[in-house]
Amino acid sequence: MMTTAPNRENILQAHELIAPYIHRTPVLTSVFFDQLSGSNIFFKAENLQKIGAFKARGGLNAILQLTEEERKNGVATHSSGNHAQAVAYAAAMVGARAYVVMPDNSPEVKVKAVEGYGASITFCKNTPEEREATVQKIVSETGATFIHPFNNYEVITGQATASKELIEDVDIHLDMIIAPVGGGGLLSGTALSANYFSPGTQVYAGEPEGAADAILSFRSGKIEKAPYVKTVADGLLTYLGDKTFPIIKEYVTDILLVSDEEIISAMRFLWERMKIVVEPSGAVSLAAVLKNRAIFEGKNVGVVISGGNVDLGKLPF
Amino acid sequence: MMTTAPNRENILQAHELIAPYIHRTPVLTSVFFDQLSGSNIFFKAENLQKIGAFKARGGLNAILQLTEEERKNGVATHSSGNHAQAVAYAAAMVGARAYVVMPDNSPEVKVKAVEGYGASITFCKNTPEEREATVQKIVSETGATFIHPFNNYEVITGQATASKELIEDVDIHLDMIIAPVGGGGLLSGTALSANYFSPGTQVYAGEPEGAADAILSFRSGKIEKAPYVKTVADGLLTYLGDKTFPIIKEYVTDILLVSDEEIISAMRFLWERMKIVVEPSGAVSLAAVLKNRAIFEGKNVGVVISGGNVDLGKLPF
Structure with a gap:
């Protein structure tokens, strides 16, 4: 069991270890979303991953x-x-x-x-x-x-390989990468990969207003629970752990809140215009980019679409 | 204007010409569909193409x-x-x-x-x-x-580039490629690319029972209309043209009919398990593979998913 946060070598080795069992998911682009956001977006489509998510x-x-x-x-x-x-x-x-x-x-x-x-x-x-x-x-x-869902260094190391691939598969330098935050496994892994494999790339997180624990923790400097938990993004309900939070505190630039309405709108856009099935949690990053033009305009932005597991009989739109 | 069916060089040139304006769409694989079909399926995801379709x-x-x-x-x-x-x-x-x-x-x-x-x-x-x-x-x-939607050699040549990419991006030899047939633009292009770039690869077509003109034409040797036209696959309603039909007659191995029920079931599977938005016409090839295990079992099969333009408010499931 790893007892410290993953280093560069850990992520490289993890990627080799898991490569035979995962998809190297495509990086998708869309003129529509570039125009809508005013930025150049590179979507890492982890909804197309095995089991339908980066997990x-x-x-x-x-x-x-x-x-x-x-x-x-x-x-x-x-x-x-x-x-x-x-x-x-x-x-x-x-x-x-x-x-x-x-x-x-x-x-x-x-x-x-x-x-x-x-x-x-x-x-x-x-x-x-x-x-x-x-x-x-x-x-x-x-x-x-x-196997803890996020507060586990092996898990964090595995999640880091998604952004490692994104960085490798995009020809230009990414100014930012944005990932959703629940327990922080994906976000901390994203932050470490950006740090090791793409120095200078800022990492942002999108978080639902209805599970706003990470932004509170990020501001106060200690792990906080959300004041209330109610969001369509059912993958992001948990709070940070003592392994994910220190990495997030050190390497993440900021956490951006989005409403359920904004999440559902971004999700529907992804289905209609990108032709991919994305779950609400998976649309949170895009929702945050669309909401914060002042931050992302004119930038090359990696947007992690985390998953696509959704009941087709219970769509929120 | 081209006055004869495209040759190998025409397709190579067309691909270079259009490359800056199209996505090189990913080839997706899925253990689930391999198990379900008993074959090794390589999905050419043209639903992720610009405008949501190979067109x-x-x-x-x-x-x-x-x-x-x-x-x-x-x-x-x-x-x-x-x-x-x-x-x-x-x-x-x-x-x-x-x-x-x-x-x-x-x-x-x-x-x-x-x-x-x-x-x-x-x-x-x-x-x-x-x-x-x-x-x-x-x-x-x-x-x-x-610009005729299919009975036009430049259009046929353009459609041929989809299977050219599929052939290039799959490491092993494809035993078959299957595409849906409406007017035959995609199918004739697919057949030509298989012939030029992957000799020995058979080409099949999937066609809705409710627009069964191509199979009649294929059997009789002359262009026929469907006995009736009523199918959920709204992109495949037309009949063959005098430019597409001769190519299909020469290079296609067989045409396989599928019911609307089978189309909708394949479509829903693609949404649920592949996490991609596919329109009914785009699921016809897969439906035909799932229906005809005797033909495809144990084979390496390229399956062209033709498009993903569907009203989210009017899903057939």
Whole structure:
């Protein structure tokens, strides 16, 4: 288990390790969005990733590094959905058992997908406390290795490979990269990759107004919870961890809030104009760019589209 | 104007000519679809093309080859949607006026997009005869060059570049490529590219049962109309032309019919599992592969996803 934040070499090695199991997702561009935003946007389409989200990267990196002994006891996690699928998928790749704790209001499409990878699901109430208690019980009963959805250096290292690819696949220097922030696994990995592989590239985060813990933490300097949690971006409900927050504090330029209305509008634009299926959390970065022309205008901006797992029967538009 | 079917050199030149104005769309793979079909599928995602469909290629190739004099008088066409957008987009690229005749039941998203490129739209009844009469009137009044949606060698040559890219971007030899057939522009271009750039690769077509003209023509040896026209695949309503049909007759292995139910099911699978927005016509190739395991099992199959222009407010599922 890594005990310090990933260095450049860790990310390079993780990328080699997980490469056979992931898609090198395309970087998409669109004149429409360039005109709408006034900037040059390079979309990293992680909704086209295995399991429909960047989370496959972190789950794989954590599970591929387990010893044979650890794999025998299986892995466990809690997640509102995409990390659950990532762990179930990665466990299936190495033939390990996966125990997944999911909130009882998880989108049906995500539950089905986790089941599809052969994981054992335990449902619980959708509070961070309840989820952690349930998974701890499973871990003590089975000896499974707990794979935290974000507050885990192997996971952070895996997520960092998305922006490493983005930086490699864009011919010009990116002025900024923006990623959504929930627990901060993707954001901290993005920040580290920008720092190591594209010095001078600023990293921003988009966060829903209805889960505004990261911006509070960023301003106060310590991990805070959101004053209330209610947003369509169901992948971004959690608060930061003691492994993700220090990296974010050091390397992230700013966190930008967006409303659910702005998220849904950006999401619909992506479906209609880019022809890609994006979940609300996956549209948060674009929503923040469209809202903050003063920051992004005239810049080369990498926009991480984090995922595309959404119930087609329950669209917010 | 080309007066004979495109040769290898024509396609190479067309690709260079249009390359600055198109996306080199990604080739996507999915373990899910490989398992479902029993074959190795390489999806050419032309729904991610400019204007949301492969038609951008043909429209560009036709319009970029016009003389300055011809460009001054503008271009005209009729189309149920994607070719309309392609002509409008290509005309905008060279600063020419575009006159577009559209059926009065065209999907709103397609009408809006054509307007967005600054074209002049004339609506008419949705019959091939009515559409051709209306566009001929415009041509005689304005001197615009008519760009036929498929029965035009420059257009066929442009469409051929999609499978040229697919062949180049897949590392292994494709046993087959399958494309949808409406008027046959994409299919004839696909067949020529397979013949020139991947000898031995068979070309199949998928066709809706509710617009089954191409299969009749293929069997009888002369251009036939469909016994009835009623399908969700609104991009495939037309019958073959005297330029597309001879190419199809010579180079296509077979045409496979699929029902609307099978089209909608394949479409929904693509949205849910590939996270891409595909229109009904764009899912016809996949539907045909899933229906005909006996043909495609164990093979490396290129599947052309032709477009993604669909009204999000009027989904068939």
